[in-house]
Amino acid sequence: MKAFLAILGRDLRLSLGSGGIGLPVVFFLLVATLYPFAVGPDGALLAKTGGGVLWVAALLAALLPVDRLIAPDAEAGVLDQYAVRGMGEEMIAAAKITAHWIGFGPPLMLAAIPASAMLRLDGETLAAVELGLLAGTPGLAALGVMVASLTAGLRRGGALAGLLMLPLAIPLIIFGAGSIGDFGGGALRFLAASSLFLVAVAPFAAGAGIRALRE
């Protein structure tokens, strides 16, 4: 537990220090700002499609820090030092997922408030988006760490990470955007279930990825 908290604290400090939290939020807001320029100032159209755009923006924002999650630690020998100390790779992955989620989940939920104003979303839609992000971002964080550990040893792993992560995130985006229409309905439950599945599987997949990096 002490090691878990130590890794969590270090990863949070690193993502704060390198603009890791600011960048996804700025990116998210940028997409929400650009979209009305692209489709025109039709309030009804924006309100109808805005929720889905926010989900696409959230997904892409989650992809931004992926190349910083595992690869720098692998290169600097930090992961080796964890292993010499007998720390389990699954625990390391779980700590990294938690830190990654804290670094982009709640900030994104805050950023969704001004973004929803730019997209003319009403209060009910905003509430649905917030609830969906709360349920879905842990899954996105888990997916990010999993993909990061699988691509860390590769050259130009960042580009590959996008190709790997986006298809796997499709259930999240379908149910996330779907939950906006029917508040509290089945889509939100499917979203929570997909997210939970990813959170449950990712530490093991990422742990195996971290072990494979040593070879």
Place this chain on the structure above:
Amino acid sequence: MTASLTLSNLACVRGGRVLFKRLNAALGPGDALLLTGPNGVGKSSLLRLIAGLLPAYAGTVTHDGRLALSDENPALDPRLPLAKALGYWAGIDGTGPAAVAAALDALDLTRLTHVPVRLLSTGQRRRANLARVLASGADIWLLDEPGNGLDTASLALLEHAIAAHRAQGGIAVIASHQPLGLTNAQALTLEAAE
């Protein structure tokens, strides 16, 4: 607990090539093992194997006591001041700031306590890497070319630190090209496997 390290019938295969085989060694408290041999013969692989970072192709490694590894990767956050960067590992190892201060002192790094790691020179970084091992309080030190980039004075500090560690019942396994002043060290020369 008394530290011990036993290698029995160890073999290592990397990339389909046999690096070494039938390697045996037994170390008890206060012992040191000096690994020598030409480049690429598997000295670093042997250290990583003992550290549990590589699987053994055959044979076993058994050890009593905690391990600490110093290789060419510093594993210290470049932006952090030296003492804080070392403190991260000391915190995980449960030794704390006093051990970090002692390690910095032993390697003549006390002046650099507040200097960010990225500003350290090669030799200073190497010593910081060794300070991480000193501060870990581990029983078994695995040092990969610890003398690389060190000046004469720092080499003496390193030799002194290893001697002090052994005097306290610790074990050191050292791969080095440079002659290090180790008293009563077992020597193991790795030769290219046919």
